[in-house]
Amino acid sequence: MRALVLLSGGIDSALCALLAKKEGRRVGALTISYGQRHAIELERARRLGAAMGLEEHLFLDLPPEVFANSSLTNPSMSVPMDRLIDASIPSTYVPSRNLVFLSLAAAAAEGRGIGEIWIGVNALDYSGYPDCRPEFLAAFEAVLNAGTKAGTEGQPVRVLAPLLRLNKAEIIRAGHDLGLDFSLTWSCYAPAPGNRPCARCDSCVLRARGFGEAGLLDPLTAAGSGGGV
Amino acid sequence: MRALVLLSGGIDSALCALLAKKEGRRVGALTISYGQRHAIELERARRLGAAMGLEEHLFLDLPPEVFANSSLTNPSMSVPMDRLIDASIPSTYVPSRNLVFLSLAAAAAEGRGIGEIWIGVNALDYSGYPDCRPEFLAAFEAVLNAGTKAGTEGQPVRVLAPLLRLNKAEIIRAGHDLGLDFSLTWSCYAPAPGNRPCARCDSCVLRARGFGEAGLLDPLTAAGSGGGV
Numbered sequence: 001m002r003a004l005v006l007l008s009g010g011i012d013s014a015l016c017a018l019l020a021k022k023e024g025r026r027v028g029a030l031t032i033s034y035g036q037r038h039a040i041e042l043e044r045a046r047r048l049g050a051a052m053g054l055e056e057h058l059f060l061d062l063p064p065e066v067f068a069n070s071s072l073t074n075p076s077m078s079v080p081m082d083r084l085i086d087a088s089i090p091s092t093y094v095p096s097r098n099l100v101f102l103s104l105a106a107a108a109a110e111g112r113g114i115g116e117i118w119i120g121v122n123a124l125d126y127s128g129y130p131d132c133r134p135e136f137l138a139a140f141e142a143v144l145n146a147g148t149k150a151g152t153e154g155q156p157v158r159v160l161a162p163l164l165r166l167n168k169a170e171i172i173r174a175g176h177d178l179g180l181d182f183s184l185t186w187s188c189y190a191p192a193p194g195n196r197p198c199a200r201c202d203s204c205v206l207r208a209r210g211f212g213e214a215g216l217l218d219p220l221t222a223a224g225s226g227g228g229v
Numbered sequence: 230m231r232a233l234v235l236l237s238g239g240i241d242s243a244l245c246a247l248l249a250k251k252e253g254r255r256v257g258a259l260t261i262s263y264g265q266r267h268a269i270e271l272e273r274a275r276r277l278g279a280a281m282g283l284e285e286h287l288f289l290d291l292p293p294e295v296f297a298n299s300s301l302t303n304p305s306m307s308v309p310m311d312r313l314i315d316a317s318i319p320s321t322y323v324p325s326r327n328l329v330f331l332s333l334a335a336a337a338a339e340g341r342g343i344g345e346i347w348i349g350v351n352a353l354d355y356s357g358y359p360d361c362r363p364e365f366l367a368a369f370e371a372v373l374n375a376g377t378k379a380g381t382e383g384q385p386v387r388v389l390a391p392l393l394r395l396n397k398a399e400i401i402r403a404g405h406d407l408g409l410d411f412s413l414t415w416s417c418y419a420p421a422p423g424n425r426p427c428a429r430c431d432s433c434v435l436r437a438r439g440f441g442e443a444g445l446l447d448p449l450t451a452a453g454s455g456g457g458v
Contacts, residue, residue, distance in 0.1 A: 062289075
């Protein structure tokens with residue numbers, strides 16, 4: 001069985017790829033550039049993919065005009081810092097991003113005869129994004145059933161989200177257990193000069209909290225490591 | 230009210246844009262290049278957009294690696310000719326194309342605060358594509374409800390498909406009534422040298438049949454016009 005994993009360069013998608021391999025899948029990855037300000041994650045995705053030995057690693061460049069009006073893509077907006085993470089949807093929300101990513105993955109998978117897409121979304125320790133919730137994934141699978149040749153022939157591409165119910169500490173512990181090299185991952189939305197994590201955006205805060213709760217050291221921020229590239 | 234129309238350069242999407250204007254929408258358009266062999270339609274889309282006076286015309290280039298395994302994008306496959314159009318899904322089906330197109334339109338619309346996507350699919354005189362059917366569009370709207378900020382806030386981007394129940398003759402007659410300049414449109418999947426319609430692919434066959442049943446002459450194929458660019 002072949003699987004196509006959406007690999008961003010972050011911890012969640014890296015664990016997702018490792019889990020697919022552990023389940024015996026022949027794993028390809030899809031990494032998408034969309035004008036994100038933390039483009040360093042793309043290079044991390046490349047290195048993660050190389051370290052894992054993927055069957056194929058597809059890189060797509062989306063024109064930056066697609067995703068407007070997010071602080072992750074629009075340089076004139078600021079990434080929120082020192083935010084008390086709550087249930088609201090922050091400015092780092094990128095409109096319809098996972099919908100576009102899953103659709104591109106579905107197209108690539110269907111055209112290649114790949115039966116599964118794996119995506120590392122999780123609905124617990126997340127940043128309030130509606131496209132990380134199970135009801136979104138269920139609705140997306142219904143689209144694949146109704147609107148693709150594979151679906152109408154009873155062989156729709158399936159969407160698997162094995163991290164959906166894990167919190168960040170569990171994700172980090174699982175990655176540790178599978179030998180994930182966290183120094184190859186990237187999370188920060190607003191890299192400081194020298195490509196150092198800012199330590200203050202939602203993504204850095206969630207990562208630090210997760211490592212703390214997991215009782216592990218983050219090589220990107222551990223004293224002396226620096227985390228620069 | 231603003232609307233974003235998926236404009237391919239064909240008759241259906243051109244009529245769709247004219248209908249949106251007729252309904253009083255401020256119309257923007259999205260035209261997507263995806264490695265299609267009939268890339269001439271992109272230039273037609275540009276000319277159609279210019280003739281209509283759009284609020285914005287967004288062009289996106291998708292990397293050709295997205296859509297594999299279709300005779301519309303893969304030069305090593307042949308576009309079927311002289312086919313008796315039936316209920317089967319032909320090789321010109323592009324895996325998950327309308328899903329990708331609608332997702333990109335949804336992202337662009339949501340980011341711009343545009344409330345409607347208009348798409349010129351029709352479920353009667355079509356080529357057997359599952360992503361032209363009402364059940365696909367309904368499932369896609371459900372995704373927008375579940376997985377976008379606009380949706381969770383009760384203001385999802387809506388998808389309108391005013392041509393869904395029209396046959397090709399009705400579409401051509403409606404275009405004629407709204408002053409659509411058919412010489413600016415393009416349909417042929419497999420342009421002959423000199424950018425002439427092949428007259429034998431499904432798309433040419435449907436177009437010719439539609440003009441015949443509508444009792445109108447197609448300026449692209451009428452004697453003496455040639456249809457070259």
